[in-house]
Amino acid sequence: MKAIVDCNNFYCSCERLFLPHLEKKPVVVLSNNDGCIISRSDEAKKLGVAMAGPYFQAKPLIEKHNVATFSSNYNLYGDLSWRVMETLRIMLGKENVEVYSVDECFLNLDGFPGNDMYETGLKIRETVECWTGIRVSVGIAPTKVLCKAANHLAKKNKEATQCVVVLDTSEKITDALKKTPVDDVWGVGRKYAVKLKYGWNVHTAFELSKLSPEFGHKFLGGVVGVRLIKELRGEPVLDMENELVNKKMIATTRMFGNPVGNIADIKEAVATYTSRAAEKLRRQYSAAKVVSVFVVTKEQDHLLNFNRHGTISSFTTLPAATSFTNELIKPAVELVDQLYDEGQLYKKAGVMLSGIVPDSSIQANLFAPETTNCGRKLMEMIDNINFSQRDDILKFAASGTTRDWKMRQELRSPRYTTRWEELFEVH
DNA sequence: TCTGGGGTCCTAGGACCC
DNA sequence: TCTGGGGTCCTAGGACCC
Numbered sequence: 254m255k256a257i258v259d260c261n262n263f264y265c266s267c268e269r270l271f272l273p274h275l276e277k278k279p280v281v282v283l284s285n286n287d288g289c290i291i292s293r294s295d296e297a298k299k300l301g302v303a304m305a306g307p308y309f310q311a312k313p314l315i316e317k318h319n320v321a322t323f324s325s326n327y328n329l330y331g332d333l334s335w336r337v338m339e340t341l342r343i344m345l346g347k348e349n350v351e352v353y354s355v356d357e358c359f360l361n362l363d364g365f366p367g368n369d370m371y372e373t374g375l376k377i378r379e380t381v382e383c384w385t386g387i388r389v390s391v392g393i394a395p396t397k398v399l400c401k402a403a404n405h406l407a408k409k410n411k412e413a414t415q416c417v418v419v420l421d422t423s424e425k426i427t428d429a430l431k432k433t434p435v436d437d438v439w440g441v442g443r444k445y446a447v448k449l450k451y452g453w454n455v456h457t458a459f460e461l462s463k464l465s466p467e468f469g470h471k472f473l474g475g476v477v478g479v480r481l482i483k484e485l486r487g488e489p490v491l492d493m494e495n496e497l498v499n500k501k502m503i504a505t506t507r508m509f510g511n512p513v514g515n516i517a518d519i520k521e522a523v524a525t526y527t528s529r530a531a532e533k534l535r536r537q538y539s540a541a542k543v544v545s546v547f548v549v550t551k552e553q554d555h556l557l558n559f560n561r562h563g564t565i566s567s568f569t570t571l572p573a574a575t576s577f578t579n580e581l582i583k584p585a586v587e588l589v590d591q592l593y594d595e596g597q598l599y600k601k602a603g604v605m606l607s608g609i610v611p612d613s614s615i616q617a618n619l620f621a622p623e624t625t626n627c628g629r630k631l632m633e634m635i636d637n638i639n640f641s642q643r644d645d646i647l648k649f650a651a652s653g654t655t656r657d658w659k660m661r662q663e664l665r666s667p668r669y670t671t672r673w674e675e676l677f678e679v680h
Numbered sequence: 681t682c683t684g685g686g687g688t689c690c691t692a693g694g695a696c697c698c
Numbered sequence: 699t700c701t702g703g704g705g706t707c708c709t710a711g712g713a714c715c716c
Contacts (some may be wrong), residue, residue, distance in 0.1 A: 284702035291698095291702070307701040325702085354698045354705095442696050474695060475708065506703060603703090660702095 254370060254421065255493070256360040256393045257400040258377060260337060261408065261416070263356035263387070264292035267333050268323050270386045271669050271677055279320040283308050286508045286660040287324055324665040330355060332670045336385045344380060351493050359397060361493050374417035394420040397491045398484035401439035402429055402458060426487055430459035440481045445473055462486050499537045499609065505529040506603025509658040512551045516593045519548065519602055520586050521653030526604040527585045528652060531578040532639075534606055535632060540574035542608030544581055546588040549601040565592050568605075576612045577628050578635075582651050 260266060264282040269275045279296035283289065289305050298304075300318050302311050315322060334355045341358060342350050349361040360377075367373050374391040381389050390411075392404030403418040406429055420426045436446040438458050449455040453472075455464065462485035469478030480490045505526040513519055523546055534541055547566035569584040585604055635647045667675035 286700095286702070288701055305702085309700045312700095356698080440696070444695065477696080477708065500705075502705070504704060508702070601702095 254362045254393055254395060255397060255400050255489075256362050256374065256377070256391055257353075257397070257404050258337075258341060258358055258360060258381070258389050258391050259404050259408070260334075260356040261388045261390055261411075262292055262294050263334075264323075264325065264330055265294040265297075266387055267326075267330050268321070268666055269294070270333070271666070272321075275321050279318060280323070281311075281315065281320055282323045282325055283664065285325060285662070286510065287663060288508065291325065322664055324662040326665050326668060328668040328671045329666065333385065333387060337381055337387050337389070340381050340384045341377070344377065349493075352496055359400065359493060362393065370419040370421055371417060374419060375415060378416055388416070390416040392418055392420075394426070395487050396484040396489045398439050398481065399426060399429075399487065402433050402437075405437055406432065423487070427459060430462055430485065431457055433458035435461050438481070438485070440477070441473075448472065458485060499539055499611075500533075501609055502605060502607045503530050503533045503541070503609070504603060504605040505533070506547075506601065506605075507660055508601045509599065510661045511658075512598040512600050513658045514596070514598045516589065516595075518653075518658050519593060519599060520589050520651065522602050522658045523585050523589050523604060524582050524649060524651035524653070526602065527582045528578050528648060530604050530606050531576060531581050531632075532636060534609070535576050535612070535636060538612050539609045540576040540612040541581070541606035542571050542574040542610065543606070544569050544571065544584045544588070545605040545607065546585050546592065547603050547605075548589070548592050548599050550594075551598040551600045567591050570608070574608065574610050574612075577632060578649060579628075581606070582649060586651060 262280075265280040268280060268282060277296065278294070279300055279302075280294040281290050281297050281302060282292040284291045287308055289307055290302060290311055291305065293302050293304060297320055300314060300320065302314060302320065314320075337356075338350065338352050338358060341360065345360055345362075345365060349364070351359040351361075353359055362370070362373065365373060367376075370393050374393050378389055378391050381387060390404050390407040392400045392402070392407055394400045394403050399420050403420045407414045407416050407418040418429070420429050435441055435449050435456055435458060438461060441449065441461070449461065453464075455461050462482060464482060466479045466482050469480075469482040470476070472478065473481060483490045507522070507526065509522065513522070527544075545566060545568035547564055550563040550565070552563055567588050569588060571580070571584065575581060638647050667677075669675060669677040
């Protein structure tokens with residue numbers, strides 16, 4: 254059997270942890286640039302605050318009900334996420350935990366002591382809450398897709414289920430699938446949901462599970478659709494995955510706080526994003542061969558769909574893969590020259606690193622040129638200092654110092670657990 | 681008039697996830 | 699006036715090869 258452990262309203266729970274008076278009160282957390290709502294407490298959901306909706310639209314409702322509002326604080330969430338995952342690794346052993354996202358992970362329960370799966374689920378939930386203060390829901394089933402469905406039901410009926418749902422017999426599975434709308438199935442997104450409901454009159458997960466794998470192949474994305482239907486039927490196709498696999502693409506992209514027209518500002522932003530992406534690259538001991546840059550123009554025509562349009566991108570393939578910030582910034586900034594159009598206003602830019610391979614400069618070796626070894630040491634020093642002091646105490650000059658383009662983040666809470674100056678104090 | 685049959689690699693784009 | 703920031707996998711189609 255497998256399980257999925259999913260933190261309840263994760264970002265909101267993190268904020269509440271240090272402000273206990275917000276318990277039982279409506280809370281929301283905003284995306285970067287304070288643009289959208291990306292996490293809501295149960296109370297906020299009840300008030301009708303929409304998920305992923307623009308903040309400015311929800312603002313009247315938020316102010317009317319005095320909803321506590323926070324800009325996202327990824328330092329805090331990242332640290333608490335690590336604590337939750339580490340708790341599970343201690344309980345089950347590293348090899349049985351697959352971190353799937355910042356707030357959820359799959360567990361392999363085979364070999365975990367105890368016969369009663371529900372008791373096991375409760376124990377996991379209670380231990381995580383006790384050790385970290387974060388509440389989680391647990392879904393237990395034979396396949397990953399069914400675990401997700403179980404988890405969904407646990408969250409929907411927190412009181413009755415104690416946040417734990419087990420699907421270990423075909424009767425329970427059938428019953429659960431009948432209660433699950435097809436839109437809520439893991440792997441069915443907006444497009445497929447519309448197709449299924451209005452094209453084929455399929456409304457529940459149960460009905461979907463009765464379709465043939467051939468149907469899945471034809472209409473739900475080829476092999477992806479086949480897997481989906483098999484997993485719903487209780488036939489495991491998706492295995493636990495090895496987490497040590499490195500990222501194949503690394504991106505750093507941001508909206509600007511305000512639209513920018515000046516090429517120098519855009520270059521600064523792109524240089525800064527490149528530094529960030531290069532840090533991520535070095536953290537996984539990789540190097541990249543391809544640097545892509547994109548910019549997004551501010552829409553003049555408001556009738557146009559706000560995403561997708563106005564994106565202009567280009568890439569450079571380097572002669573050799575590198576992980577050195579300076580070697581990545583140079584082509585990135587040159588790409589800006591290519592993409593920039595005088596007189597345009599831009600609202601967003603991004604850098605993507607791909608063509609990722611293991612970093613051959615890691616082992617400073619005798620045969621590499623002297624400069625390569627020095628470069629690697631320099632990068633290590635910069636990363637260490639920036640990590641232990643504060644972000645960006647050391648940076649490349651191309652990143653600039655003014656940051657007119659910097660994102661808005663007006664409501665961020667302190668980084669209680671990762672910065673000495675902001676440590677939570679008890680008096 | 682009639683123009684094969686396979687294979688590989690790469691890229692762009694679509695769908696999905698959180 | 700104001701709409702995030704990451705990722706993954708898969709497929710189709712083009713270029714190229716013999």
